[in-house]
Amino acid sequence: MPHRDVMHGSRAVAEAVRLCDVKVVAAYPITPQTHIVEDIAEMVANGELDAEYIMVESEHSAMSACIGASATGARSFTATASQGLALMHEVLWIASGLRLPIVMVNANRALSAPINIWNDQSDSIAERDSGWIQIYVETAQEALDSVIQAYRIAEDAEVLLPAMVCMDGFVLTHTVEPVEVPDREQVREYLPELRMPHTLDPENPVTMGSLGDPNYYMECRKQQELAMERALEVARRADEEFRRVFGRGYGVVEEYNMEDAEVVLVTMGSVAGTIKDTIDMLGDESVGLLRLRLFRPFPKEAVRRALANAKVVNVIEKDVSIGMGEGALMTELKSVLYGSDIKVLGTVAGLGGRDITTEHIRQAVERAQRALRGERVDEVAWAGLKEEAV
Amino acid sequence: MRVAVDIPSYVRCRHVCGASLAASRCYKFGRLVKEVSDEELFASGHRGCAGCGCTIAMRLALKVAGRNVIVTHATGCMEVISSPYPETAWRVPWIHVAFENSAAVASGVEAALKALGKRHVKVIAFGGDGGTVDIGFQALSGALERGHDFVYICYDNEAYMNTGIQRSGATPYGAATTTSPPGRESFGNRTFKKDMPRIVAAHGIPYVATASVAFPLDYMEKVRKALETEGPAYVHVHASCTPGWGIPSEKSIEVARLAVDSGMWILYELENGRGRVTYKPPEKRPVKEYLRMQKRFRHLTDEHIEVLQRYVDERWDEVFGEDEE
Numbered sequence: 278m279p280h281r282d283v284m285h286g287s288r289a290v291a292e293a294v295r296l297c298d299v300k301v302v303a304a305y306p307i308t309p310q311t312h313i314v315e316d317i318a319e320m321v322a323n324g325e326l327d328a329e330y331i332m333v334e335s336e337h338s339a340m341s342a343c344i345g346a347s348a349t350g351a352r353s354f355t356a357t358a359s360q361g362l363a364l365m366h367e368v369l370w371i372a373s374g375l376r377l378p379i380v381m382v383n384a385n386r387a388l389s390a391p392i393n394i395w396n397d398q399s400d401s402i403a404e405r406d407s408g409w410i411q412i413y414v415e416t417a418q419e420a421l422d423s424v425i426q427a428y429r430i431a432e433d434a435e436v437l438l439p440a441m442v443c444m445d446g447f448v449l450t451h452t453v454e455p456v457e458v459p460d461r462e463q464v465r466e467y468l469p470e471l472r473m474p475h476t477l478d479p480e481n482p483v484t485m486g487s488l489g490d491p492n493y494y495m496e497c498r499k500q501q502e503l504a505m506e507r508a509l510e511v512a513r514r515a516d517e518e519f520r521r522v523f524g525r526g527y528g529v530v531e532e533y534n535m536e537d538a539e540v541v542l543v544t545m546g547s548v549a550g551t552i553k554d555t556i557d558m559l560g561d562e563s564v565g566l567l568r569l570r571l572f573r574p575f576p577k578e579a580v581r582r583a584l585a586n587a588k589v590v591n592v593i594e595k596d597v598s599i600g601m602g603e604g605a606l607m608t609e610l611k612s613v614l615y616g617s618d619i620k621v622l623g624t625v626a627g628l629g630g631r632d633i634t635t636e637h638i639r640q641a642v643e644r645a646q647r648a649l650r651g652e653r654v655d656e657v658a659w660a661g662l663k664e665e666a667v
Numbered sequence: 668m669r670v671a672v673d674i675p676s677y678v679r680c681r682h683v684c685g686a687s688l689a690a691s692r693c694y695k696f697g698r699l700v701k702e703v704s705d706e707e708l709f710a711s712g713h714r715g716c717a718g719c720g721c722t723i724a725m726r727l728a729l730k731v732a733g734r735n736v737i738v739t740h741a742t743g744c745m746e747v748i749s750s751p752y753p754e755t756a757w758r759v760p761w762i763h764v765a766f767e768n769s770a771a772v773a774s775g776v777e778a779a780l781k782a783l784g785k786r787h788v789k790v791i792a793f794g795g796d797g798g799t800v801d802i803g804f805q806a807l808s809g810a811l812e813r814g815h816d817f818v819y820i821c822y823d824n825e826a827y828m829n830t831g832i833q834r835s836g837a838t839p840y841g842a843a844t845t846t847s848p849p850g851r852e853s854f855g856n857r858t859f860k861k862d863m864p865r866i867v868a869a870h871g872i873p874y875v876a877t878a879s880v881a882f883p884l885d886y887m888e889k890v891r892k893a894l895e896t897e898g899p900a901y902v903h904v905h906a907s908c909t910p911g912w913g914i915p916s917e918k919s920i921e922v923a924r925l926a927v928d929s930g931m932w933i934l935y936e937l938e939n940g941r942g943r944v945t946y947k948p949p950e951k952r953p954v955k956e957y958l959r960m961q962k963r964f965r966h967l968t969d970e971h972i973e974v975l976q977r978y979v980d981e982r983w984d985e986v987f988g989e990d991e992e
């Protein structure tokens with residue numbers, strides 16, 4: 278039976294790992310991911326989860342062990358954040374290149390220096406080209422549900438790619454929310470046992486991770502790209518099927534107050550909650566929110582469709598591409614909207630855990646509205662920046 | 668198959684029996700009959716150089732392991748020469764992931780085998796000296812300390828050969844490599860070889876051994892013991908590299924043998940911490956003889972050779988000193 282409870286976002290992730298019958302967990306602690314791997318350790322210790330738990334000596338080894346386990350045919354999981362994800366960088370590309378359906382939760386946290394344990398999304402956005410599916414969630418419930426969906430998408434024979442569920446550190450990992458924990462049998466029905474076309478198996482020996490010279494390398498990359506493209510449809514169906522079985526779904530993008538919106542805020546992750554509140558407070562039909570749940574594969578068509586009637590977009594994001602002067606999502610949105618008349622603005626916000634307030638959101642809306650009236654506005658603004666300290 | 672192996676002149680019966688080579692019968696100073704598989708699980712036709720000692724280490728290990736094994740491999744010469752797509756030399760399941768993580772990948776494979784109820788499948792992790800004593804050191808240490816049931820085999824050709832003969836922590840004193848070149852201000856590699864087997868032994872794992880490709884029976888016996896060990900086992904096999912050492916291909920084994928006969932490399936094993944020398948050279952050969960055969964040492968002056976000889980003498984006395992009968 279599904280049951281409702283109040284729990285930290287981290288606990289919700291651990292519950293998902295238990296429900297998915299994960300066979301191998303390899304992890305290394307880092308704030309704000311720690312509660313996830315502690316909760317899983319507890320579940321294994323109590324016999325609630327029948328998994329091999331490898332307490333590795335680094336995140337590089339965590340991902341390497343997941344690669345070994347997944348290649349052997351075991352459903353594998355890890356979680357990390359920030360420096361840990363950066364340390365994994367090399368092997369992230371190998372996990373996707375070897376087409377292994379590993380699922381990882383990244384508790385989004387800023388990157389050093391200066392060292393900072395608080396939330397932003399620079400860590401996972403820096404890995405956008407690593408060939409991993411990336412899902413950004415807004416709530417603890419969505420984190421739990423997305424881990425289950427992530428396995429379903431990643432393990433689909435049409436896909437076979439690793440998937441990263443990105444949840445804002447502290448904001449989601451350390452906040453208590455009401456969560457519905459699905460029924461285990463229902464999850465088993467939704468998520469069949471892992472079947473991979475090739476595994477490391479003495480009965481049928483294969484060579485994995487060969488040298489791919491210039492005659493072969495490009496085709497491997499193209500195959501990954503095609504798998505990623507298929508993942509978009511698979512993700513959409515996985516969410517629909519999830520809604521059918523569990524009574525809730527999220528879409529690959531979420532639209533809020535979008536029917537008559539001319540000004541649209543675009544974002545990913547938990548700040549969508551603050552934005553929705555601000556929109557409610559404004560009570561303005563002309564202001565809407567588009568939340569991207571899927572960042573890789575990028576839901577280009579869904580975004581274009583959702584923004585068909587928009588005039589000005591303001592991308593609120595917790596990352597910045599230094600040297601480009603804007604966040605990566607803004608750059609990508611401009612690319613997706615190329616040729617349309619939509620004006621794209623950007624707001625860099627919440628870096629290193631700086632609060633994003635309803636006032637900041639209001640300012641972002643106002644700037645977009647001024648642009649809509651034809652006034653000249655800054656293309657990119659940094660919300661809550663102490664100008665005098667720069 | 669049962670093959671009759673001629674006991675080479677360098678092996679005295681005492682050492683053969685002493686080394687417990689699983690001989691069915693041992694004729695004094697005669698022939699040794701031993702079970703050696705004639706199945707080649709590391710196929711010929713790979714891209715290794717003629718005379719490569721390292722490929723021998725791969726091939727013989729698999730003869731011992733048989734088919735029921737999964738191999739993980741670090742980036743390096745043996746990985747590159749054995750797996751250029753769409754070819755492969757591996758007739759057993761094999762995975763290469765990166766340079767520094769063969770042991771970590773093996774941890775995951777071993778955990779998965781346990782989780783899937785396939786404990787009967789063995790796991791071997793291969794790494795070169797660079798992939799083991801330098802960049803893969805942490806991953807190896809972690810895997811050993813965690814007690815995974817696997818065998819780690821370091822094939823030690825004493826430099827980064829795959830990238831063009833750069834020095835590693837396992838490069839011997841004085842050796843010329845492309846990053847330790849001799850010159851007006853340099854006599855080659857300034858440091859002594861990192862004592863990796865000893866560092867591994869400090870992890871308290873049940874089985875540690877050194878071996879050489881010039882002593883195939885000794886090596887295979889050690890791989891067998893390592894595979895039979897429950898928990899982590901480590902075999903460090905000294906293996907010649909023809910371009911890296913600057914030796915003609917037909918001298919590959921001769922040079923590797925002289926490394927042992929001169930005391931530059933010592934063959935021993937540690938079972939649950941108890942040590943045993945598995946081969947004592949019948950006569951100690953001067954280090955100079957070993958060095959003279961290789962281009963990488965050709966520049967050394969008598970003074971540096973003397974330093975190396977003293978280093979070898981110290982270790983020789985430590986190991987064989989009390990063994991004299």
Ligand SMILES: Cc1ncc(C[n+]2csc(CCOP(=O)(O)OP(=O)(O)O)c2C)c(N)n1
Nearest residue numbers: 742743744766795796797798826827828829
């Ligand atoms: C992280 C990383 N750094 C460097 C390299 C380049 N690289 C590949 S193989 C290798 C040397 C391998 O040396 P060793 O482990 O001794 O094996 P050998 O080639 O000598 O057999 C190096 C430096 C790499 N592939 N990955």
Ligand code: SF4
Nearest residue numbers: 715716719744908909
């Ligand atoms: S370079 Fe050395 S290690 Fe590499 S294949 Fe040739 S002989 Fe073997």
Ligand SMILES: [Mg+2]
Nearest residue numbers: 795796826827
């Ligand atoms: Mg080497």
